[in-house]
Amino acid sequence: MTDTGRRRPFRHLTPPGVDDLHSAGGDAAGRWETDKPDERWVATHCAFCGVQCGMHLRVVGDEVIGVEPRMDTHNRGKLCPKGVAAYQQISHADRLTYPLVRDADGLRRATWDEALDRVVDGIRRVQTAGGPDAMATYGGASMVNEKTYMLGKFARVGLGTRFTDYNGRMCMVSAGAANYRSFGIDRTANPITDVAMADVLLVLGANVPETFPIYIRWFWEAMDRGATMICVDPRETTLARVAQLHLPIRPGTDGALLNAMLHVVVHEGMLDEEFIAAHTSGFEEAKAAVEPWTPARAADTCGVPAADIVRAAELFGSADKAMLSHARGLEHQVMGSRNAMAAINLCLATGNIGRPGAGYGTITGQGNGQGGREHGQKCDQLPGMRHFTDPGAIEHVAGVWGIDPSEMPEPGEPIFRQLERMEAGEIRGLLNICSNPMVSWPDQGRTQRILEGLDLYVVIDIFLSESALLADVVLPGSAWAETEGVVANSDALVCKINKAVDPPGEAKPDIWILTEIARRLGREEQFPHMSAREVYDELRRASTGGRADYTGITYERLEAEGPIAWPCPTDDHPGTPRMFEDLRFYTDDGKAHFNAVEVDPPAEEPDDDYPIRLTTGRNVAQYLSGNQTRRLGYLSDQTPAPWVEIHPNTAAAHGISDGSPVRVTSRWGTTVLPALVVRTIRQDTVFIPYHWGHPVAANQLTKASFDPISWIPAFKTAAVRIEASDEAAWAVTPPPVHQGGAR
Numbered sequence: 001m002t003d004t005g006r007r008r009p010f011r012h013l014t015p016p017g018v019d020d021l022h023s024a025g026g027d028a029a030g031r032w033e034t035d036k037p038d039e040r041w042v043a044t045h046c047a048f049c050g051v052q053c054g055m056h057l058r059v060v061g062d063e064v065i066g067v068e069p070r071m072d073t074h075n076r077g078k079l080c081p082k083g084v085a086a087y088q089q090i091s092h093a094d095r096l097t098y099p100l101v102r103d104a105d106g107l108r109r110a111t112w113d114e115a116l117d118r119v120v121d122g123i124r125r126v127q128t129a130g131g132p133d134a135m136a137t138y139g140g141a142s143m144v145n146e147k148t149y150m151l152g153k154f155a156r157v158g159l160g161t162r163f164t165d166y167n168g169r170m171c172m173v174s175a176g177a178a179n180y181r182s183f184g185i186d187r188t189a190n191p192i193t194d195v196a197m198a199d200v201l202l203v204l205g206a207n208v209p210e211t212f213p214i215y216i217r218w219f220w221e222a223m224d225r226g227a228t229m230i231c232v233d234p235r236e237t238t239l240a241r242v243a244q245l246h247l248p249i250r251p252g253t254d255g256a257l258l259n260a261m262l263h264v265v266v267h268e269g270m271l272d273e274e275f276i277a278a279h280t281s282g283f284e285e286a287k288a289a290v291e292p293w294t295p296a297r298a299a300d301t302c303g304v305p306a307a308d309i310v311r312a313a314e315l316f317g318s319a320d321k322a323m324l325s326h327a328r329g330l331e332h333q334v335m336g337s338r339n340a341m342a343a344i345n346l347c348l349a350t351g352n353i354g355r356p357g358a359g360y361g362t363i364t365g366q367g368n369g370q371g372g373r374e375h376g377q378k379c380d381q382l383p384g385m386r387h388f389t390d391p392g393a394i395e396h397v398a399g400v401w402g403i404d405p406s407e408m409p410e411p412g413e414p415i416f417r418q419l420e421r422m423e424a425g426e427i428r429g430l431l432n433i434c435s436n437p438m439v440s441w442p443d444q445g446r447t448q449r450i451l452e453g454l455d456l457y458v459v460i461d462i463f464l465s466e467s468a469l470l471a472d473v474v475l476p477g478s479a480w481a482e483t484e485g486v487v488a489n490s491d492a493l494v495c496k497i498n499k500a501v502d503p504p505g506e507a508k509p510d511i512w513i514l515t516e517i518a519r520r521l522g523r524e525e526q527f528p529h530m531s532a533r534e535v536y537d538e539l540r541r542a543s544t545g546g547r548a549d550y551t552g553i554t555y556e557r558l559e560a561e562g563p564i565a566w567p568c569p570t571d572d573h574p575g576t577p578r579m580f581e582d583l584r585f586y587t588d589d590g591k592a593h594f595n596a597v598e599v600d601p602p603a604e605e606p607d608d609d610y611p612i613r614l615t616t617g618r619n620v621a622q623y624l625s626g627n628q629t630r631r632l633g634y635l636s637d638q639t640p641a642p643w644v645e646i647h648p649n650t651a652a653a654h655g656i657s658d659g660s661p662v663r664v665t666s667r668w669g670t671t672v673l674p675a676l677v678v679r680t681i682r683q684d685t686v687f688i689p690y691h692w693g694h695p696v697a698a699n700q701l702t703k704a705s706f707d708p709i710s711w712i713p714a715f716k717t718a719a720v721r722i723e724a725s726d727e728a729a730w731a732v733t734p735p736p737v738h739q740g741g742a743r
Helices: 081-089 112-130 145-159 173-183 192-197 216-224 238-242 254-267 273-279 283-290 295-302 306-318 336-349 391-401 415-423 444-453 510-520 532-543 555-561 633-638 648-653
Strands: 031-033 040-045 054-060 063-069 100-103 106-109 135-139 164-166 200-204 228-232 245-247 322-326 359-362 429-433 456-461 473-476 485-488 493-497 612-617 644-646 661-665 670-677 685-689 718-724
Touching: 040 493, 054 081, 063 081, 081 633, 100 112, 112 135, 112 429, 112 456, 112 473, 112 510, 135 145, 135 415, 145 164, 145 391, 145 485, 145 510, 145 532, 164 415, 173 336, 192 216, 192 322, 192 359, 200 216, 200 306, 216 228, 216 238, 228 238, 228 306, 245 306, 254 283, 254 295, 254 306, 254 336, 273 336, 283 336, 295 306, 322 336, 336 359, 391 532, 415 444, 456 510, 485 532, 493 555, 644 648, 644 661, 648 670
Parallel strands: 135 164, 135 429, 200 228, 200 322, 228 245, 322 359, 429 456, 456 473, 612 685, 644 670
Antiparallel strands: 031 040, 040 054, 054 063, 100 106, 100 473, 485 493, 612 718, 644 685, 661 670, 661 718
């Protein structure tokens, strides 16, 4: 498939035997020759979501000209619109190709030496005034593990700071917290393919057909076999329309629903008492917590019929094999972690864990959402998913890093707690790589004030994002096709990414950039310049013995065998595609733990001034903050701008017609968007997709409220008012190019 924006015709070329290739194919770097003498194909995986579809990049000279899906991976020859267009960012005209530094007139071109000197001098100035912890780092979960590992090491050894975190703080940390408390490990229990084997599927807050179009095949296969689908979502999504039972609950009430379902399971005698007795702890406390949550009470809270709650519980509780899956709809709440615990409680109570077609899974949003938190850039973890509470873990990692254990900083804090320290003047510098907080963080006005108030703000990225426009120094980094490395997909399958081309112009590999800054700070011994393979070998050593043990997953094995699921502690270990099959868990007592879930109201409830609930989410053509996808014509043509989705009765009550401008106002901001009047949403709720920046950014409207356990933002539960507007819907400004800009 070829469409670089220069309107070349699409062509589909499949070399002989492609269906029989292993994951990498070709030579050791995943390259193999085609029948076209000037073209080579490089095996890799998609740049976007956690499904990590296999693909071949078609390369001529130093340009990626097209893409072909692979038949030998779980996408089986299919790609979604984002996957088809992913390669177009590589040679895009907006790519950052030289460093930028800020002067009085804005950002201007600089040499690498000047830019790096500005960074190093700024770090020294900040840390001289405020100590090592006056600097912080913030990374992305779309980067390969080699980069995320290097960022964690750079923060703790290169800077000596405890303040590092990553943008998975907005993605899967609620599920991760629940997994730790329930299972002792942060990993989805079942592979994607188990969905197809289930008899009952319970899906909460996940618009799978639109946001994970390749993943949906397993749900369709299950339903073709006769499986029953239960969908929980305030909107009647494509999945909800085909489900046997749709529960359109009020945003932010998932915990009440799940507690009520467990209440029904208990009272109707559908417990797997043998499993509970032998393999779990804490059931009586969880049972007591759900006792007040009758279906009638939950119906009043959730806004759905009590009979439907009972039916959902009976379907799930009576199934031989039931699978529960959720995404951000359940997590983006102050109840996010407890919602996930309540979901796990339901699986444990019915014995649905550790079996094919029976279990619990989180649908990962970012391409390396799983791997991005395993190896050290997350604030409270060391490589291998080790914890700072374990002195042995600190000693092991310090040994790999070549420092004394006493030099290891204390555990850090989630980025949204760090923002409070930035406002207080305790953290004065931030290095941000591969993330766009001006679109993705809540309360956009506060975000801008904080970033502009820093003494040093450094961005490493491939495009000049809305956040990079505010930076003191912008360093041009490397895209996914310019990198060798690994990612861990939704299943914790470690997938090999192969380098296709070099970064353009003066852009540099991200690992080189971090290493060079550390060396200029005097850490040459701990940061020799290394290839991606050398970094990965160090990562494997650092992970040895940890929960996320990559010791046995070598580049050579991945190239020969294809993706391998961790933990994989030895070279001859097959990997672990399904967790807990031996019904042994990673907790101190080896049992799965029930957690008593107390239900709190959403972060914001409607009132007379703001009577409508706002929920936000994704759409098929765009990705996260849109910094990549909004630049690609094929995707922008599909979805050029956001909208506000409104029920016809609600629209009529406010004098709003389909396509007309609507002003949406919260306590935190306001925007004007065109109305999309549909019957597929609750009358008390509106929906806005979140992939665009100011002036149409959804997160102008969302409150900076957080889950107290995971510190994930409560994006799904804002309170707003809507009104017909005489203004035209605000236009979407194209993403900025790198001529510079004022701060």
